[in-house]
Each structure stands twice: as structure tokens, then as C-alpha cells.
Amino acid sequence: MNTSVPEVTFGPGALAVLGGYLVVMLGLGLLGRLKQKERSLRDFYLGGSTFGFAVLFLTLFATQYSGNTLLGFAGRSYVQGATYIVSVTFMVLVITVFMIYAPRLFRLARRFGYITPTDFVYHRFGSHALRVLCVVLLCWGLANYVLEQLVAMGHGVEAISGGRMSFMQGVLLLVGVMxxxxxxxxxxxxxxxxxxxGSLLLCGCAVILYTLVTADGGLAAASERIRATAPERLEPPDARGLRTWVSTLLMLGLGVALYPHAIQRIFAAKGEKSLRRSLAAMGFMPLGTTLLAFLIGFIALSRFPGLSQLESDKVTIYVLGGLIDRSPVMYWLIVMVFAAVVAAIMSTADSALLSIGSMFTKDIYKSYFRREASAREMLIVGKTFAWGIMAILILMAWVSLETESSIWVLIELKLEFMVQLSPVFMLGVYWRRMPASAVLTGMVLGTLLTLVIWCGAAFDVWATRSPWGVGAGVWGLLLNYGICVGWTVLRPAKLPATVPA
Amino acid sequence: MGHNARSVANTKRLSDYEDERDQDAFWEAIRPADEPLRHRWFLPAVILILVVSVPWYLPPSVGGRLAAGLPVWTWITIGCGLVLAVITAFASLRLWRDGADDDGGAASAAAPPAASGENP
Known part of the structure; x- marks a missing residue:
């Protein structure tokens, strides 16, 4: 590890501010309970579908931008250099992909009262096997997503407390509150x-962005320092790098648009207008937040070269730590930014956990174990399941610390499998003739191919999990789409006689 | 299916169907009054922006030349991100019209039934 990395030490005043923030979160939880209109799944998991523009936009924003963005993306930018500017494009692309299926999914959700994304899957395809596989893949993705947040939580609290709280103590504290x-x-x-x-995050990002481009000669000085130490990180990608770029665009652009908790926010919209305005605003957010994470990694590369893979996840903390002693105003601004980072992490983890609980209770427990389960029983089961999953994930956060897995590895592990659901939504809402068997076969074989490439790389059978610079999940996705399209063209589903030819 | 039967189907929630899925009601409900993919320029425009955002066409001489503190070529990608965001916002605000109020009642009257074998 580079010895010039600054220590971040907050005084008791700042820690009290963060403690106060956690108390406010608990208060809002209590208020949410008091405002519950009924003990129904719709009320608990979708807030009764009453969210207008402001709440919907902020919840989409806080959910989409997380520990991944502020710690993981910055870390990746540090490792990869200027080519990680691709992150700005893929995060905008996520919202563009919503434009393809959200208009149809929103209508269906309104009309038929969907609560989980897999409600759509079963309604559209009528296949139990497909529904269960979708729940498994989505829960796998979400569990990994929560795990990323836990790792980020641990790093964040450890840094804020100046080492007075350990990684695991930080995880336990924040998870408890959440x-x-x-x-x-x-x-x-x-x-x-x-x-x-979300509000804290927006303000925090604005402060960091301003500080980074004005302090210490700004970006120009940072680039010159990188040119002296690692000039290759300023170069455009070579042929293999270009293929990786396209692969990343596809995997992240299509995969992040499938986050079940984001889809459930489409279901939770009060109306079409709120949703359209929220998504329109969300399209511009990467130009502030993702670009900022990229710049943080870029500046960290100029200041602290030579960090390990695991240390790269902390570059945001190091860059901010380097600013903390400049003035009392800057100190409090950094406190606010750290509160925003913790906020981003918690808001993503809580949404993902809620989504896991909803899918388990509605799509598995009620459908296959207790069809007569009451709403109250399902809520209890959902909460218990979420708490159980969280206990396992806390254990895995410890394992990931011990094995020095970076947040980016966890992101890939999640999206390469979850992206296999893409044809279900992208083609499923348009192509009536696409049968469940085509989708199921495509998804199973796509997932298997991804798994084989991952396992082969993990057990050193081959050197990389990105053959030819293309991610394992993208190879799986190409096979998946190929099967869906080929099968449907060759053996399309029969349409009922009532449908006009 | 007659008009009355269709109206009844449209008011059902998924849980009312249990395992009997009414696919006619599903495909009848799915089409909004307008949506981005129905505009022929939308998808090609998105693909074009993505193609330009990947710096495959740059001569090697560009290298690490800087502009405003960042490599010149990264500004092209950032610019493409901005254009994509503008097009996405336009699509969301102008090309997407649900055609129904929050109760979803007016849509099926306004929109024609889904055509068979619709392609993406």
C-alpha cells in the first residue's frame, strides 16, 4: 500500500452528526409505519403506488446510485484509467433501455396490479419453471448487490470513525438501523x-465536484501527474480494450435496467406523468454522479499511485481525506459528503433487501408453499426471509474482506448472471409469438455458458473470464438472445383464434 | 370476446386470475397510446450515439492529448452521454403517452388491440 494515503479522522462533533442522521432514518421508519393505510403487500412493498415526481425521482436516484458508484466506480476508474469514462454512457443507457419496456410494463402493472417483476414474467409466459428461474437469478443479483453495499458500508464506517470502529462493527451498526x-x-x-x-447525495456530489476541479490545480495538474507515472492510463483503448468497452456497455446498460427494485419503482409510481418526468431527469444524473466517481478515481490515480485492488475501493475516502484539514468549512462539507456516501449505500441496500423479501413471499412462498397465506403472514415471512438473507450476507462481507475481493468483482458477479433476464423483458413485451420454452432454454443455456466461463477462470482451466475481451455474461447473453430469436422464428407460439392475423 | 367481457377482463388484477391467464386481456392492455420504439428514428439514433461514444475511429496520434484537464477523446464520450440523455428525456416526455388516467380505464378504447406476432 502507498504510504502517502491520508488518514481520515472526524472529531466527535461529526460523528454526532452522523449518529443524528441514523436516528432521523429510524424516525422516518416509524413514521412510515404510522402512515400505513393497510397491512397489504401493495402498501408494504410499493408504498400503495402513491409516489409523485419528487419522491419517485429521489428514490430512483438514491437507489440507482450507491456504494457502487461512489466507492466501486471510483475504484474501477483508478484501476482502469481514462477508458472507464464508459461508465457515464452505460448509466445513461440504463434509462434509455427503460424507454424500451417501461411504457408497456407500467401499463400492465397498473392494469393487473403487479407487485414483483416476476408477476409480469408469469403472467406473460405462464411457466412455473421460468418464474422460479427468474426469481433465483434476480435474488442472486440482488443479494450480491446488497453484499457490495455491505462492503462499502464497512469501508465507510471504518474510515469515518478513524479506525475506532472496525469494518464488521460498521456493517453491523448500519445494517441494524436499516x-x-x-x-x-x-x-x-x-x-x-x-x-x-437522495437530497444529501445530490448536494454532496455537487460539493465534491466543485472541490475536485478547483483544488490543487484541478484536473489538468492531475492528468500531468498521471502522464508522468502511468501515461498508458490516458490512452484511448486498443482493439481488445474496445471490445471490452462494448461488452461493458451491453452488460451494464442492459443489466442495471433489470434491477428488480428499480422495476418496482416503476410499479410504485403514482401515475404515468410522474414516472416519465422522473426517468427524464434520471437520464442526466450520470453526468453528475457517475462522471464524478470517474473523476475521483482519476484524481486518486494521480495522487496515490500503486494501491492494491482492495485499497482501490477506498480511493473516494482517501481523496476526501486529503481535503479535510484545509478549513473548518471544508471539514463540515466533507462530513456532509460522507453522510451522503453512507446514505447512498443504505438507500440501495434497503431497496434491494425489500425487493428480495417481496419476490420470495409472493413468487415462491405463496405460489408454491402456502397458497392460502394471508397478507399478514406473508409480510412476516418476507421480513424474516430478508433478515435471514442479511445474516448470510454479513458473513459473506467478512469473507470478501478476507479474500480481498473488490466491489467491481462483485458488480460483475451480479450482472453477468442477472443480465440473462434481458430477453424476458426486452422481447417479452413486444413479441407475442415468443414462447416460454424459447425464453427458458435461452436463459438456462446463457446462464450455464456464463457459469462455465466463470468457473473455468476461477479454477485456472483458462486464463480469463472475458475471452477476447468480452465478458462471460455477454457471451451468455448473445447465446440467450440467439436462442430466443431463432426458436421463435422457427417455432413461434400459436396464437388464439381471437387474435387478428 | 364481446365488449362487456373485455371490460370485465380489464378490471381484473393478476391475483384474480390465479393460474388462468387471459392472454387477450394481457396483449390488449399492453400498448400505450404512443411509445418511443414506435418512432422509427429512435432506436437507430440511440445505436448511432453509442457507436460514436466508443473511441474506435481515433487515429493513434490522438494518444493522451489533453483538453480542459482530461484526454481529448474522453470529451467525445461525455458529449455522447449528454446527447443520449437529451434523446432519452425527449423520448420520456414527448414520445411516451400512456393514453390512460391513473385508473387505466381509457386506454383500451383509445388503443387498437395488439397485432399478432409484433416484432421489436
């Missing part, structure tokens, strides 16, 4: 806390 407010108030509490967290 589980309490979420279990109390469900989606309503999560969305309200998201609104607070």
Missing part, C-alpha cells in the same frame, strides 16, 4: 429515507 426502519415502514419508509438520502 433493518429496523425497513421492517417498520416497508417501501414507504424506504422511499422517504431515500428522499432524504
Amino acid at each position: 433493518l429496523i426502519y425497513e421492517s417498520l415502514g416497508g417501501m414507504r419508509a424506504v422511499a422517504w429515507t431515500d428522499a432524504v438520502q
Whole structure:
């Protein structure tokens, strides 16, 4: 590790501010419970579908931008250099992909009262096997997503407390607060806390951006330092790099648009107008937040060269730590930014956890174990399941620390498999003749191919999990789409006689 | 299916169907009054922006030349991100019209039934 990395030490005043913030989150959870209109799944998991533009936008924003963005993306930018500017494009692309299926999914959700994304899958295809596979892949993705947030939480609290709290103590503290407010108030509490967290995040990002481009000679000085130490990180990508670029665009652009908690926010919209305006605003957010994460990594590369893979996840903390002693104003601004980072992490983890609980209870427990389960029983089961998953993930956060896995590896591990659901939504809402068997076969074989490439690389059978510079999940996705399209063209589903030819 | 039967189907929630899925009601409900993909320029425009955003066409001489503190070629990608965001916002605000109020009642009257074998 580079010895010039600054230590971040906050005084008791700043820690009190962060403590106060956690208390406010608990208060909002309690308020969410008091505002519950009924003990129904719709009320708990979708906030009764009452979110207008402001809440919907802030909850989408706080959910989409997370520990991944502020720590993981910055870390990746540090490792990869200027070519990680691709992150700006793929995060905008996520919203563009929503434009393809959200208009149709929103209508269906309104008309048929969907609560989970897999409600659509079963309604459209009528296949139990497909529904279960989708739930497994989505829960796998979400569990990894929560795990990324836990790792980010650990790093964040360890840094804020100046080492007085360990990685695992930080994880346990934040998870405890999160589980309490979420279990109390469900989606309503999560969305309200998201609104607070989203506002903090927006302000925090604006402060960091301003500081970074003005302090220490700004970007120009940073680039000159990189040119002296690692000039290749300023170069455009070579042929293999270009293929990786396109692969990343596809995997992230299509995969992130499938986050079940983001899809559930489409279901939670009060109306079409709120949703359209929120998504329109979300399209511009990467130009602030993702670009900022890229710049943080870029500046860290100029200041702290030679960090390890695991240390790269902390570059945001190091860059901010380098600014903390400049003035009292800057100190408090950095405190606010750290609160925003913690906010971003918690708001994403809570949303993902809520989504896991909803899919397990509705799509598995009620459908296959207890069809007569009451709403109250399902809520209890959902919360218990979410708490159980969280316990396992806390253990895995410890394992990831021990194995020095970076957040970016966890991001890939999640998206390469979750992206296999893409044809279900992208083609499923348009192509009536596409049969369930085509989608199921495509998804199974696409997932298997991805798994084989990952396992082969993990057990050193071959050198990389990105053959020819293209990610394993993208190879799986190409096979998946090929099967869906080929099968449908050759053996399309029969349409009922009532449908006009 | 007659008009009355169709109206009844449209008011059902998914849980009312149990395992019997009414695919006619599904495909009838799915089409909004307008959507971005129905505009022929939308998808080609998105693909064009993505193609330009990948710096495959740059001569090697560009190298690490800087502009405003960042390599010149990264500004092209950032610019493409901005254009994509503008097009996405335009699509969301102008090309997407649900054609129904929050109760979703007016849509099926306004929109024609889904055509068979619709392609993406």
C-alpha cells in the first residue's frame, strides 16, 4: 500500500452528526409505519403506488446510485484509467433501455396490479419453471448487490470513525438501523429515507465536484501527474480494450435496467406523468454522479499511485481525506459528503433487501408453499426471509474482506448472471409469438455458458473470464438472445383464434 | 370476446386470475397510446450515439492529448452521454403517452388491440 494515503479522522462533533442522521432514518421508519393505510403487500412493498415526481425521482436516484458508484466506480476508474469514462454512457443507457419496456410494463402493472417483476414474467409466459428461474437469478443479483453495499458500508464506517470502529462493527451498526426502519415502514419508509438520502447525495456530489476541479490545480495538474507515472492510463483503448468497452456497455446498460427494485419503482409510481418526468431527469444524473466517481478515481490515480485492488475501493475516502484539514468549512462539507456516501449505500441496500423479501413471499412462498397465506403472514415471512438473507450476507462481507475481493468483482458477479433476464423483458413485451420454452432454454443455456466461463477462470482451466475481451455474461447473453430469436422464428407460439392475423 | 367481457377482463388484477391467464386481456392492455420504439428514428439514433461514444475511429496520434484537464477523446464520450440523455428525456416526455388516467380505464378504447406476432 502507498504510504502517502491520508488518514481520515472526524472529531466527535461529526460523528454526532452522523449518529443524528441514523436516528432521523429510524424516525422516518416509524413514521412510515404510522402512515400505513393497510397491512397489504401493495402498501408494504410499493408504498400503495402513491409516489409523485419528487419522491419517485429521489428514490430512483438514491437507489440507482450507491456504494457502487461512489466507492466501486471510483475504484474501477483508478484501476482502469481514462477508458472507464464508459461508465457515464452505460448509466445513461440504463434509462434509455427503460424507454424500451417501461411504457408497456407500467401499463400492465397498473392494469393487473403487479407487485414483483416476476408477476409480469408469469403472467406473460405462464411457466412455473421460468418464474422460479427468474426469481433465483434476480435474488442472486440482488443479494450480491446488497453484499457490495455491505462492503462499502464497512469501508465507510471504518474510515469515518478513524479506525475506532472496525469494518464488521460498521456493517453491523448500519445494517441494524436499516433493518429496523425497513421492517417498520416497508417501501414507504424506504422511499422517504431515500428522499432524504437522495437530497444529501445530490448536494454532496455537487460539493465534491466543485472541490475536485478547483483544488490543487484541478484536473489538468492531475492528468500531468498521471502522464508522468502511468501515461498508458490516458490512452484511448486498443482493439481488445474496445471490445471490452462494448461488452461493458451491453452488460451494464442492459443489466442495471433489470434491477428488480428499480422495476418496482416503476410499479410504485403514482401515475404515468410522474414516472416519465422522473426517468427524464434520471437520464442526466450520470453526468453528475457517475462522471464524478470517474473523476475521483482519476484524481486518486494521480495522487496515490500503486494501491492494491482492495485499497482501490477506498480511493473516494482517501481523496476526501486529503481535503479535510484545509478549513473548518471544508471539514463540515466533507462530513456532509460522507453522510451522503453512507446514505447512498443504505438507500440501495434497503431497496434491494425489500425487493428480495417481496419476490420470495409472493413468487415462491405463496405460489408454491402456502397458497392460502394471508397478507399478514406473508409480510412476516418476507421480513424474516430478508433478515435471514442479511445474516448470510454479513458473513459473506467478512469473507470478501478476507479474500480481498473488490466491489467491481462483485458488480460483475451480479450482472453477468442477472443480465440473462434481458430477453424476458426486452422481447417479452413486444413479441407475442415468443414462447416460454424459447425464453427458458435461452436463459438456462446463457446462464450455464456464463457459469462455465466463470468457473473455468476461477479454477485456472483458462486464463480469463472475458475471452477476447468480452465478458462471460455477454457471451451468455448473445447465446440467450440467439436462442430466443431463432426458436421463435422457427417455432413461434400459436396464437388464439381471437387474435387478428 | 364481446365488449362487456373485455371490460370485465380489464378490471381484473393478476391475483384474480390465479393460474388462468387471459392472454387477450394481457396483449390488449399492453400498448400505450404512443411509445418511443414506435418512432422509427429512435432506436437507430440511440445505436448511432453509442457507436460514436466508443473511441474506435481515433487515429493513434490522438494518444493522451489533453483538453480542459482530461484526454481529448474522453470529451467525445461525455458529449455522447449528454446527447443520449437529451434523446432519452425527449423520448420520456414527448414520445411516451400512456393514453390512460391513473385508473387505466381509457386506454383500451383509445388503443387498437395488439397485432399478432409484433416484432421489436
